[in-house]
Amino acid sequence: MSSNERQFCTFTLGDGFFGVEVEKVQEVLRYQDMTSVPLAPAEVTGLINLRGQIVTAVELRRRLSLPERPADQRPMNIVVRLDDGAVSLLVDQIGDVLLVDPDTFEAPPETIDATTRALLIGVCKLEGRLLLVLDVDKVLEVDISTDESREPAFAG
Amino acid sequence: MDDEMREVIEEFLVESHENLDRMDQEFVALERDPDDRDVLASVFRTIHTIKGTSGFLGFTKLEALTHVGENLLSRLRDGELRLSAESTTALLAMVDAVRAMLASIEADGHDGEFEYEAIIDLLTELNAVAAVPAAPEPEPDPEPEPDPPLLGEVLVEAGTTSEERVVEAVVEQDEGDPRRVGEILVEKGAVEPGQVLEALHAQAEKAGSSIADTSIRVDVALLDKLMNLVGELVLARNQVLQYATTMNDSAFLANSQRLNLITTELQEGVMKTRMQPIGNVWNKLPRVVRDLAQTCGKQVRLEMEGRDTELDKTVLEAIKDPLTHLVRNSVDHGIETAEERIAAGKPAEGTLLLRAFHESGLVNIEITDDGSGIDVEKVRAKAVERGVVAVDQAARMGDREVMNLIFQPGFSTAEKVTNVSGRGVGMDVVKTNIEKIGGTVDVQSRVGEGTTLRIKIPLTLAIIPALVVCNGDARYAIPQVSLLELVRLEAEQARTSIERIQGSPVYRLRGKLLPLVYLRDALDDRDAEIDENAAVNIVVLQADEQQFGLVVERVEDTAEIVVKPLGKQLKGIPIFAGATIMGDGRVALILDVMGIAQRAKVLTELHDKSRAGAEAEAARRKDGQTMLLVDAAHGRRVAVPLGAVARLEQFEASKLEWAGSQRVVQYTGELLPVVSVGGLLGYGEPEPGDLLEVVVVWQGDRQVGLHVAAILDIVDDVELGRATSTNPGIVGSVVIDDRVTDVLDMRAVVAAVDPALLNDSRFESYERVS
Numbered sequence: 064m065s066s067n068e069r070q071f072c073t074f075t076l077g078d079g080f081f082g083v084e085v086e087k088v089q090e091v092l093r094y095q096d097m098t099s100v101p102l103a104p105a106e107v108t109g110l111i112n113l114r115g116q117i118v119t120a121v122e123l124r125r126r127l128s129l130p131e132r133p134a135d136q137r138p139m140n141i142v143v144r145l146d147d148g149a150v151s152l153l154v155d156q157i158g159d160v161l162l163v164d165p166d167t168f169e170a171p172p173e174t175i176d177a178t179t180r181a182l183l184i185g186v187c188k189l190e191g192r193l194l195l196v197l198d199v200d201k202v203l204e205v206d207i208s209t210d211e212s213r214e215p216a217f218a219g
Numbered sequence: 220m221d222d223e224m225r226e227v228i229e230e231f232l233v234e235s236h237e238n239l240d241r242m243d244q245e246f247v248a249l250e251r252d253p254d255d256r257d258v259l260a261s262v263f264r265t266i267h268t269i270k271g272t273s274g275f276l277g278f279t280k281l282e283a284l285t286h287v288g289e290n291l292l293s294r295l296r297d298g299e300l301r302l303s304a305e306s307t308t309a310l311l312a313m314v315d316a317v318r319a320m321l322a323s324i325e326a327d328g329h330d331g332e333f334e335y336e337a338i339i340d341l342l343t344e345l346n347a348v349a350a351v352p353a354a355p356e357p358e359p360d361p362e363p364e365p366d367p368p369l370l371g372e373v374l375v376e377a378g379t380t381s382e383e384r385v386v387e388a389v390v391e392q393d394e395g396d397p398r399r400v401g402e403i404l405v406e407k408g409a410v411e412p413g414q415v416l417e418a419l420h421a422q423a424e425k426a427g428s429s430i431a432d433t434s435i436r437v438d439v440a441l442l443d444k445l446m447n448l449v450g451e452l453v454l455a456r457n458q459v460l461q462y463a464t465t466m467n468d469s470a471f472l473a474n475s476q477r478l479n480l481i482t483t484e485l486q487e488g489v490m491k492t493r494m495q496p497i498g499n500v501w502n503k504l505p506r507v508v509r510d511l512a513q514t515c516g517k518q519v520r521l522e523m524e525g526r527d528t529e530l531d532k533t534v535l536e537a538i539k540d541p542l543t544h545l546v547r548n549s550v551d552h553g554i555e556t557a558e559e560r561i562a563a564g565k566p567a568e569g570t571l572l573l574r575a576f577h578e579s580g581l582v583n584i585e586i587t588d589d590g591s592g593i594d595v596e597k598v599r600a601k602a603v604e605r606g607v608v609a610v611d612q613a614a615r616m617g618d619r620e621v622m623n624l625i626f627q628p629g630f631s632t633a634e635k636v637t638n639v640s641g642r643g644v645g646m647d648v649v650k651t652n653i654e655k656i657g658g659t660v661d662v663q664s665r666v667g668e669g670t671t672l673r674i675k676i677p678l679t680l681a682i683i684p685a686l687v688v689c690n691g692d693a694r695y696a697i698p699q700v701s702l703l704e705l706v707r708l709e710a711e712q713a714r715t716s717i718e719r720i721q722g723s724p725v726y727r728l729r730g731k732l733l734p735l736v737y738l739r740d741a742l743d744d745r746d747a748e749i750d751e752n753a754a755v756n757i758v759v760l761q762a763d764e765q766q767f768g769l770v771v772e773r774v775e776d777t778a779e780i781v782v783k784p785l786g787k788q789l790k791g792i793p794i795f796a797g798a799t800i801m802g803d804g805r806v807a808l809i810l811d812v813m814g815i816a817q818r819a820k821v822l823t824e825l826h827d828k829s830r831a832g833a834e835a836e837a838a839r840r841k842d843g844q845t846m847l848l849v850d851a852a853h854g855r856r857v858a859v860p861l862g863a864v865a866r867l868e869q870f871e872a873s874k875l876e877w878a879g880s881q882r883v884v885q886y887t888g889e890l891l892p893v894v895s896v897g898g899l900l901g902y903g904e905p906e907p908g909d910l911l912e913v914v915v916v917w918q919g920d921r922q923v924g925l926h927v928a929a930i931l932d933i934v935d936d937v938e939l940g941r942a943t944s945t946n947p948g949i950v951g952s953v954v955i956d957d958r959v960t961d962v963l964d965m966r967a968v969v970a971a972v973d974p975a976l977l978n979d980s981r982f983e984s985y986e987r988v989s
Contacts, residue, residue: 147787
């Protein structure tokens with residue numbers, strides 16, 4: 064393998080095929096019980112107990128403005144480690160770790176949806192399909208200050 | 220350097236550092252009272268010890284420097300010289316030099332290359348001044364060493380002889396017997412000579428035992444590890460306990476109960492090892508403030524409240540620098556120069572108040588100055604100018620939000636950049652550092668009146684007792700520190716006793732109005748099924764000085780929880796203080812009682828406690844008051860500041876008595892003077908009825924009842940305007956529902972009460988009645 068080759072942990076969301084840099088990934092887990100957080104931004108689905116550590120779970124479908132996952136389908140977790148703790152990304156199916164030749168790597172085309180595009184590092188032209196590589200830090204920069212419109216109605 | 224020597228030096232370093240820290244404080248105290256011989260003697264002893272030990276250890280430079288310092292100090296102590304600001308500065312410079320040398324010794328074993336001739340010369344010069352007449356007061360006795368126990372006491376304690384025999388011997392001694400108590404006792408045959416010898420040994424031992432023999436130094440890393448392990452143990456214990464209750468095995472249950480007890484005790488013990496009073500960090504601040512105030516040419520008095528408030532060691536370390544920075548900032552930018560202060564009608568000396576206290580499992584630290592305050596509009600303009608926020612964004616922001624922009628990177632409002640602060644680095648670093656340990660920092664300010672910076676640090680390492688409550692399937696933990704009591708109302712009772720004031724539910728808890736907040740509303744749970752026939756559980760909570768009731772669906776249990784911080788994605792939600800893992804391994808959120816109160820508007824800005832003396836604060840704040848609206852008589856509406864209201868009561872008309880010329884009722888064992896608001900303001904008396912509506916208000920430390928026709932409403936956030944009438948009972952007016960309403964003057968109420976009743980003690984008042 065050439066030293067330039069990059070490894071990505073891949074997964075699917077609906078029809079889309081995505082990847083994140085493997086160095087950022089701490090572990091992948093099957094579905095975990097979650098505690099939902101009222102008033103949280105829609106992207107945050109809940110909190111997971113990961114061996115005594117509390118990890119925030121972010122629903123990638125919502126983050127990427129994709130349609131909701133069917134109710135009978137349980138998400139899987141990709142736990143990514145950031146400077147300030149771990150966060151779990153909820154995805155449909157977890158794929159292989161792929162070695163990618165940097166030559167197949169290209170900046171995301173202008174034509175795709177602007178919000179998704181802002182979250183991508185680039186696109187890998189694999190045989191037969193495209194791998195969209197996510198910028199984990201940007202993905203988790205959810206503007207997660209609570210939305211004022213969700214202000215609770217206190218008048219009883 | 221052999222090991223033994225290294226050990227001696229290490230001990231010397233640790234001891235010297237501790238002594239020097241104390242000395243900084245002592246110097247600041249000396250500046251206020253330069254003639255305090257006790258403090259001077261203590262300073263002298265410290266320097267003397269350092270000099271002696273450094274000579275013995277061969278640190279000649281350190282010895283030479285401390286020697287001149289000691290000479291000066293000994294003359295100060297003996298009253299030959301008087302401590303001047305000049306000599307204080309020189310001595311402090313010496314202390315700094317000693318510190319530098321100690322640091323150098325710590326690093327490479329030598330007292331450094333640097334020569335301190337300037338300081339030595341200065342000290343010598345100060346010492347050369349001819350003796351001034353000593354301060355008039357006679358020199359007090361040198362601080363007595365704590366007396367070792369008397370031999371007789373030791374003997375009695377050991378049961379060797381009786382107290383009477385010892386007293387006999389002492390009396391003989393007093394009468395002129397030159398022998399020692401032991402000798403007398405032996406001669407009288409009360410004790411054996413061997414026993415006296417033993418007692419003498421015991422006596423010597425007791426006299427010599429000091430804190431050094433009873434404490435050891437432990438590596439903090441080891442304590443950290445222990446703390447983490449105990450945290451895990453607590454979780455495991457919780458799981459075992461939960462499992463035990465599902466099992467039908469009494470032996471296992473008994474064992475798990477034992478495990479429970481031991482774990483709790485262990486946890487408390489380990490927690491204690493890591494706790495230190497915040498005073499340890501504050502100790503350095505008087506010196507910081509003094510030096511800085513002198514550099515800036517300001518007069519600043521530093522006051523501290525709650526220095527015993529304990530914090531975890533790591534948290535304490537982490538806030539040390541941010542705290543120092545904030546204090547420096549307050550002195551540099553907050554407090555004005557003496558001339559400016561006098562021109563503004565304030566005392567020349569500025570006050571900086573540090574306050575620390577525990578609240579809702581958080582440690583609060585407040586830094587309050589009475590300086591010029593922060594001008595919101597200046598901040599807004601500067602923020603736009605510096606590109607911190609966009610123009611339209613700035614315009615939309617509330618005052619409080621704007622104020623907090625000072626924590627943004629690249630922001631500084633100081634007109635001139637000083638060498639102390641104001642380079643625009645700092646405040647953002649302070650905020651980052653505090654947030655790193657899961658804390659928050661907030662600023663409140665009033666132009667011309669001062670600024671309060673409030674740091675809240677969660678005890679992230681702490682295990683806290685909590686009450687677990689439920690909303691639907693979800694469990695939430697409420698820190699028990701904010702918990703006052705639990706009230707359960709059966710459905711029938713709830714329907715009648717939960718009343719509404721303009722839609723806001725309230726409950727009369729022992730006659731006092733308790734605002735209610737429904738947890739399902741606080742959580743914005745729109746799917747909640749509201750069961751009209753269910754009992755109502757009210758968790759009575761304390762947020763600042765305000766109490767409120769949180770209505771929850773179910774109260775589960777109490778539990779010890781380990782507070783874990785929430786990820787940054789969830790930091791913006793004010794009603795959660797963190798999360799924890801329950802006994803069954805699931806995550807539960809911890810409610811932030813203050814956050815809920817604030818969002819539910821139970822706490823208005825009025826109740827935002829920014830400094831001690833909320834009462835004075837409330838009186839000073841003219842806007843944003845909460846008013847109780849009453850019908851004084853015949854439909855005439857009057858507003859009463861809610862801050863003054865203690866309770867709303869109904870009394871039977873027959874209970875009303877006369878005490879002299881004053882109407883009173885017996886109320887909670889005291890006589891409550893009752894004043895008719897209508898009568899006071901000349902609107903006439905309310906229609907007579909069987910029940911009297913009475914608003915009980917606090918006036919100083921006495922209560923007064925206001926008799927009104929009806930209680931109408933509570934109105935939030937009204938602005939107090941000028942009085943529209945010249946009626947002496949009116950202090951101002953407010954606009955409520957587009958109607959101008961007079962605000963009752965509490966002083967007029969007091970003036971209307973028979974002064975004898977207000978001043979007389981309760982006992983005398985009763986006599987007047989009978």
